[in-house]
Amino acid sequence: xxxxxxxxxxxxxxxxxxxxxxxxxxxxxxxxxxxxxxxxxxxxxxxxxxxxxxxxxxxxxxxxxxxxxxxxxxxxxxxxxxxxxxxxxxxxxxxxxxxxxxxxxxxxxxxxxxxxxxxxxxxxxxxxxxxxxxxxxxxxxxxxxxxxxxxxxxxxxxxxxxxxxxxxxxxxxxxxxxxxxxxxxxxxxxxxxxxxxxxxxxxxxxxxxxxxxxxxxxxxxxxxxxxxxxxxxxxxxxxxxxxxxxxxxxxxxxxxxxxxxxxxxxxxxxxxxxxxxxxxxxxxxxxx
Amino acid sequence: xxxxxxxxxxxxxxxxxxxxxxxxxxxxxxxxxxxxxxxxxxxxxxxxxxxxxxxxxxxxxxxxxxxxxxxxxxxxxxxxxxxxxxxxxxxxxxxxxxxxxxxxxxxxxxxxxxxxxxxxxxxxxxxxxxxxxxxxxxxxxxxxxxxxxxxxxxxxxxxxxxxxxxxxxxxxxxxxxxxxxxxxxxxxxxxxxxxxxxxxxxxxxxxxxxxxxxxxxxxxxxxxxxxxxxxxxxxxxxxxxxxxxxxxxxxxxxxxxxxxxxxxxxxxxxxxxxxxxxxxxxxxxxxxxxxxxxxxxxxxxxxxxxxxxxxxxxxxxxxxxxxxxxxxxxxxxxxxxxxxxxxxxxxxxxxxxxxxxxxxxxxxxxxxxxxxxxxxxxxxxxxxxxxxxxxxxxxxxxxxxxxxxx
Numbered sequence: 115x116x117x118x119x120x121x122x123x124x125x126x127x128x129x130x131x132x133x134x135x136x137x138x139x140x141x142x143x144x145x146x147x148x149x150x151x152x153x154x155x156x157x158x159x160x161x162x163x164x165x166x167x168x169x170x171x172x173x174x175x176x177x178x179x180x181x182x183x184x185x186x187x188x189x190x191x192x193x194x195x196x197x198x199x200x201x202x203x204x205x206x207x208x209x210x211x212x213x214x215x216x217x218x219x220x221x222x223x224x225x226x227x228x229x230x231x232x233x234x235x236x237x238x239x240x241x242x243x244x245x246x247x248x249x250x251x252x253x254x255x256x257x258x259x260x261x262x263x264x265x266x267x268x269x270x271x272x273x274x275x276x277x278x279x280x281x282x283x284x285x286x287x288x289x290x291x292x293x294x295x296x297x298x299x300x301x302x303x304x305x306x307x308x309x310x311x312x313x314x315x316x317x318x319x320x321x322x323x324x325x326x327x328x329x330x331x332x333x334x335x336x337x338x339x340x341x342x343x344x345x346x347x348x349x350x351x352x353x354x355x356x357x358x359x360x361x362x363x364x365x366x367x368x369x370x371x372x373x374x375x376x377x378x379x380x381x382x383x384x385x386x387x388x389x390x391x392x393x394x395x396x397x398x399x400x401x402x
Numbered sequence: 403x404x405x406x407x408x409x410x411x412x413x414x415x416x417x418x419x420x421x422x423x424x425x426x427x428x429x430x431x432x433x434x435x436x437x438x439x440x441x442x443x444x445x446x447x448x449x450x451x452x453x454x455x456x457x458x459x460x461x462x463x464x465x466x467x468x469x470x471x472x473x474x475x476x477x478x479x480x481x482x483x484x485x486x487x488x489x490x491x492x493x494x495x496x497x498x499x500x501x502x503x504x505x506x507x508x509x510x511x512x513x514x515x516x517x518x519x520x521x522x523x524x525x526x527x528x529x530x531x532x533x534x535x536x537x538x539x540x541x542x543x544x545x546x547x548x549x550x551x552x553x554x555x556x557x558x559x560x561x562x563x564x565x566x567x568x569x570x571x572x573x574x575x576x577x578x579x580x581x582x583x584x585x586x587x588x589x590x591x592x593x594x595x596x597x598x599x600x601x602x603x604x605x606x607x608x609x610x611x612x613x614x615x616x617x618x619x620x621x622x623x624x625x626x627x628x629x630x631x632x633x634x635x636x637x638x639x640x641x642x643x644x645x646x647x648x649x650x651x652x653x654x655x656x657x658x659x660x661x662x663x664x665x666x667x668x669x670x671x672x673x674x675x676x677x678x679x680x681x682x683x684x685x686x687x688x689x690x691x692x693x694x695x696x697x698x699x700x701x702x703x704x705x706x707x708x709x710x711x712x713x714x715x716x717x718x719x720x721x722x723x724x725x726x727x728x729x730x731x732x733x734x735x736x737x738x739x740x741x742x743x744x745x746x747x748x749x750x751x752x753x754x755x756x757x758x759x760x761x762x763x764x765x766x767x768x769x770x771x772x773x774x775x776x777x778x779x780x781x782x783x784x785x786x787x788x789x790x791x792x793x794x795x796x797x798x799x800x801x802x803x804x805x806x807x808x
Contacts, residue, residue, distance in 0.1 A: 136695075152754070161756070167748050183411020183747070205749025232535050233551075235411075 134218045134246045135271040135277070142198070145317055146221035149199025150229055154391035155317045158358075159201055159265065159350060162293070165349065166264055166369065167205045170291050173345070173371050174260065177289070185373045193258040193283060194248055196266035200226030200240065206262070207239040216260070217402045218242045247279045254283045264293040267332070268325050277339045284374045290341060293349065297326035300365045315353055329364045341372040403739055404508035405450045407451045408746040413547060414512045415702075416505070417540075422516045424497040428460050433493040434582045434691045436609060438596065438725035440489050443732035447500070451507070455500035456492055462610045463487040466595040469798075470678060472602065472651040473786055474660045476795040478802040485754035489725075490595070491609045491617065500802050519543040523553070523566045526709060537753070538709050552753040554738070556731075559700050561716035567707055573700035573719070577781070578604050579627035580697055580722055583618045584688035585642070590614050597681040598723070599646055600783040605679070608647045608681050616682070618642065619722055627694045635687050642684050651786065660795050667803045692708045697721055699777050705734075705762040713738060718769050724776045730769055737764050753807045 119346055126153055132186070148155045150391065174179055188210035194203045197215030199222055207213045207230075217223055225245040230236040261280050270276045302323045309315040333343050349367040351358050355381065403409050437449075439461075447453040470477030471696045482488055505512055524539035537549045547747055555563025564571060587593070592731070593610040604621035611617050620630065620642070630638060700719035705712050714731030745757040782794050801808055 163750070164748065164756075171747075171749075182410065183407045204751070208746075208749035208751075229536075232537065318720070368435070 115402065118362070124310045132246055132248055133276040135269065138269045139219050141319060142219045143221050145321040146199070146207075146219065146225050148223050156199070156201065158315050159198075161356055162264075162349075162358050163205055165360065166202065166291075166293055167209075169347075169369055169371075170206070170260070171209060173291075174289065177311070184218065185210035190259045191257065192260040192262060193254075195261060196220050196237055196269065197226060197242065199230055200242065201328075202262060202264055203240050204230060204233075204236055207236045211260075212303045213240045213241070215240060215242045216245045216247065216250060216308075217242075218244065218246050237315070247276060247283075251279050252280050252374060255282065256285050258288060260284075260289045260291070263289045264291070265295075265328050267292055267294045268321060270325075273327060273332075274335055274339075275342070277335050281292065281339050281341065281374055286374055286376045288335075288374050290372045291375065292332065292372070293367065294370075295321065295326045295367050296365055297323065297328050298365045301326055306367060309351075313353055315351070329368055329370070332370060336370070337371045340375045342375060343370060343372045344367075345371040403742060404505065406510035406739065406743050406746075408743045409511065410754075412746065414509065415550070416512060416514045417518045417542070418514055419519055420516070421450075422502060422514075423495060424502045425459060425495065425499040427491075428496065429736040431688055431691070432584045432611050432615055432617065433495050434584050434617065434688075434693055436491055436582075437497070437609070437728045438489050438609060439492050440729045440732075442736075443729050444490060445734050446736050447497075450504050452497075452500040452504045453775070455503050456496055459496045461474070461490050461492040461496065462593070462612060463490050464596045464610050465553065465629075467598070468595060468679060468681075470599070471600050471649075471783070471795060471798065472645075473791045473793040474656045475664075475678065476660055476798040478798050478803075478808070480808070481606055493613060495609075510777050515542075520562070523563070524687060525567065535779070540659055540732045544799075546583055549711070550709075550753075551751060552709055552711065552742075554713060555716045556712075556718050557697070557714040558712050559719040561712065561741050563710065564702055567710050569705045569707065569712070571700055572703065573698060575696065575698040577623060578621050578697045578719065578721075579624050579694045580691065581618065581620045581622065581627050581630050582696045583638075583693070584611070584691040585616050585618050585639075585684045586686040586688070587614050587616060588683045588685040591682050593682065595679075596725075597646070600723075601645055602651060602784065602786045605783065607722075607725075608646070608684075609725075612709065616684075618687075620645070621697060621722060623695070631692050631694055635689065638687055638692070639684050646681050646770065647683075653788070655788065655793060656763045656791055657791055660799065663796050663799055667799060671803050699773065701773055705765060706755065706758035708755050711738060711758055716763075718773055720773050720776045721780045723780055724772075726772060726776065732770065733768065735763050736763050 145155055147299050152160045171186055175186055186209050187206060190211045190212045191204055192213045194206070194213055194215040197217050198217055203215040203226065204211045215226060221240045226242045230240050261284050263280065267273055267276065273336065284290060295305055306321060306323055310318045310320065329346050333346070336343055347366060347369045348361040348364040349358055350361045350367055403414055412785035444453055447456065463501055465481055465485060467480040467488060468477060480488060490783070505514055519542065521538050521543050526536045526538060535549060537551055538553045540548045540550065540553065542548065551561065551715065555561050557563055590613045593613050596607070596609050598605055598607040603623055603626060606620040609617045622630070630641060689804065698719055699721060702717045705717050713734040716725070718730060719736065720727050720730065739760045741757045742752060745752060746755070750757065784789060785791070
C-alpha cells in the first residue's frame with residue numbers, strides 16, 4: 115500500500131503562482147554539467163531521442179501533406195518546455211523546426227546555449243530562455259505550432275496549471291507531446307528502486323513516485339482543458355542495450371499526443387478542483 | 403550521401419589527392435587497373451546514378467568463374483542458375499569518371515577539393531566541458547581550415563586518418579606482389595568467363611575486358627614479379643600461357659586421389675562435377691601496360707571513433723585472389739550511408755558514436771570472416787605439400803559439388 119491519497123500540495127494562490135517546484139530546480143542544478151555526456155548520467159535521455167524524435171516527427175508529418183524529407187519540420191515553431199541541456203531541442207532543430215527551449219534552471223540554459231553555439235545552423239534555429247512556462251504565457255499567446263514536454267510533468271508542482279498554460283501558448287489545433295512516467299507499483303519498483311538506487315540508470319533522487327502521473331489522470335486534465343488526446347503509447351527502457359522501445363502497456367513510461375481544439379480563445383478560470391475530485395483521482399491512482 | 407534525400411541540407415567536402423578524372427570517351431587501349439564489381443556493388447552505383455555512366459563508357463560482364471589448382475585436377479565453377487551476370491570487370495578510371503559526373507550533379511551539397519591534402523587533424527574531446535569546438539578540425543596543405551561533425555577516412559591501406567586517430571591496425575605484408583597487364587587474346591571469343599588458377603607461387607587470374615582483350619592479375623613472389631616486368635614481351639606471354647596450361651605441378655598420387663574422389667562424388671551427386679575448361683590463350687601484351695604492386699593484409703581493430711569512421715582499404719586490406727577488395731569497400735559505403743541517412747532523419751548529430759557503432763558492428767561481422775577466409779585460402783594454396791594439396795583438392799571438389807557450401 116504505497117499511497118491511497120495523493121496529497122496535492124498546493125501553494126497559496128498568489129501572483130507568482132508557479133508550476134515550478136524549487137526543490138526540483140536545485141536537484142537539476144547539481145547535474146547541469148552532465149547533460150551532454152552521452153554515456154553519463156543522462157545516457158537514458160540521450161537514447162530516448164531514438165523513439166521520441168521519430169514519434170514527434172512522424173506524427174507531425176502525418177498531419178500535413180506539404181513537407182520535404184530533407185527538412186521535415188521546416189516552418190514549424192516548437193516550444194520545448196523543461197528543455198534541460200537541449201537534448202531534444204537540438205534534433206528537432208536539425209530537422210528544420212524553429213525551437214524555443216525554456217527551463218527554470220539557469221545553469222541548464224547556459225549549457226544548452228553553449229552547446230548549440232558551435233553549430234551555425236542550430237545557433238540560428240534554437241533560442242533558449244531561462245524561464246518557467248507561466249512567465250512566457252503573456253508574450254506568447256497562441257504562438258507555437260507544437261509544444262513538447264518530455265520528462266517534465268512528473269516534476270511540476272501543479273499539473274492543471276501547467277496544462278492550462280500549454281493551451282494558452284499553443285495555436286488552435288496545435289500539437290502537445292508529453293512523455294512521462296506512470297504512477298504504479300511497477301514504476302516504483304523499476305522506476306525508482308531499480309533505476310535509481312540499484313542500476314543507476316537515473317541519478318538518485320531525480321524522481322519522486324508521489325509526483326508520477328497516471329495516463330488516466332493526464333488524459334482527464336488534458337480533455338478538461340480543451341485538448342483531444344490522440345495517442346497514448348507505452349515505452350520501455352532496456353538497460354542491457356541502453357535503448358528504448360514501444361510497448362502496449364503504459365504501466366511504466368508512456369508518451370501522449372494531444373491536439374488543442376480548433377475553437378479560439380476558450381480560457382478556463384483557474385478553479386481549484388473539488389474535494390470529491392481529488393479523492394476520486396487518488397482512488398484510481400492507488401489501484402493502478 | 404550527396405544523393406540521399408535526408409542529406410538535402412547537409413554540407414559534404416571530399417578531399418581528393420589526385421586530379422579530376424572525367425572521360426567522355428575511353429581511349430582505345432585499356433587501363434591496367436581494373437576491378438571485379440559484384441552485382442551488389444553495381445546496385446550501389448546504380449542507386450546514385452553512376453552505373454548508367456559506367457555502361458555508357460565501357461565494362462564487361464562475366465557469367466562464369468572457373469577456379470582451379472595447379473597441383474591437381476580439382477576445380478570449382480561459379481555461375482548463376484539463371485545465367486545472370488556474376489559480376490562486371492570495369493576499369494578503375496571508368497568508375498572514377500562515372501562518380502565524378504554524379505558528384506557534379508550534387509555540387510551544391512558536395513564540394514570536391516581536387517589535389518588537396520590534409521596535413522593535420524585536431525580531434526575533439528568526447529564529452530566536451532571546455533570551450534573548444536566539439537568538431538574535428540582539419541588543416542589543409544594550402545593553409546585552409548575545415549571543421550566537420552564527421553570525418554570519414556577513405557584514404558587507403560596506409561590511411562593517415564587511421565594513424566592520426568591512433569586506431570590500431572593488424573597488418574601483415576605478404577611476400578608477394580601482383581603483376582597487372584593488359585593482354586590480347588589469340589582469337590576473339592565470347593570471353594565471359596573469369597579464370598583463376600592457384601599456382602604454388604600464387605594465383606594467376608585472367609579477367610575479361612572485351613572479346614579480344616583481358617586483364618591480368620598475377621600474384622607471385624617479389625622476385626618473380628620483377629622478372630616478369632623486365633622480361634621481353636614474348637617471354638612474358640609464354641609465361642602466362644604456361645602458367646594456365648602446364649600440368650608440371652601435378653603428381654600421380656594427387657591425380658589418382660583426386661580422380662577417386664571425383665568418381666565418388668559423381669556416384670552420389672551426378673551433376674556435381676564439371677569438365678575443366680581451358681582459358682583462352684594469350685598472343686600479345688599491351689606495351690607499357692605491365693606494372694606491379696606489393697600485397698598485404700590488414701584490418702583495423704576499430705572502424706569508428708567519436709566523429710571518425712573508416713571505410714574501404716583504410717579499414718581493411720585483402721589479397722586480390724578473391725576479387726573482393728573493392729566490393730568490401732562498396733559494402734562499407736552502403737552500410738554507412740544507410741546508418742547516416744537514418745541518423746540524419748532522426749535529427750541526430752552525425753558524428754555520434756551510437757549509430758557509428760552500429761555500422762562498425764555490422765561491417766566487422768561481415769568483413770572479418772571474409773578477410774580471414776581469403777587469408778587462409780592464400781596460405782592453403784601457397785604450398786605443394788601433398789597432405790595440404792590433397793586437403794584442398796578434396797575440399798574444392800566437395801565444395802563444387804555441394805551448392806550450399808559453394
